[in-house]
Amino acid sequence: MGTVGREIIGPEADKIIDLLNQGIAAEVNDAYRYLLLSRYAAGIYSRPVAELFERTSQHEWGHVALLMDRVTQLGGDPMLAPAEAGERSYVAYQPPPKDPADVRGMVRDSLAGERAAIRFYRNLYDVAREVDPVTAQIARDALADEIDDEDELERLLAGWHE
Ligand SMILES: [Fe+2]
Ligand SMILES: [Fe+2]
DSSP: OOHHHHHTTGGGHHHHHHHHHHHHHHHHHHHHHHHHHHHHOOSTTHHHHHHHHHHHHHHHHHHHHHHHHHHHHTTOOOOSOGGGHHHHSSSOOOOOOSSTTOHHHHHHHHHHHHHHHHHHHHHHHHHHHTTOHHHHHHHHHHHHHHHHHHHHHHHHHTTOOO
């Protein structure tokens, strides 16, 4: 699929497919984790934060879809099983804190994940920019989304002392 679409990328195509799959793995983990947290969080701060977690989960699933589309366009296989996500992700999965009322801890851990995503998409953009403008555009759009996520979480944490 995407015969000339892949041809124009040249020898970098496999490297880009590999990076896209690292992104899929991380986004699957993120999407699952945010959805989990939206159900797991408890305590007086939990309601609005749970809504944010659920909304963010949907955005991260959207990233999974974008990256999958690009891998198939390039003739590659998107990560074939979610069980591979732990190994293929560029960042380790962060399980929720033991205490479901530690909502602040959940937000703090999520912030670390968003920052890792920002660095990942920045790098993907750099790798793709010259050879694969379509992937570069996806990386740029996702980068903007992750920066938005970071900003939202930072605002939530600002002045939140327990
Ligand atoms: Fe994402
Ligand atoms: Fe994000």
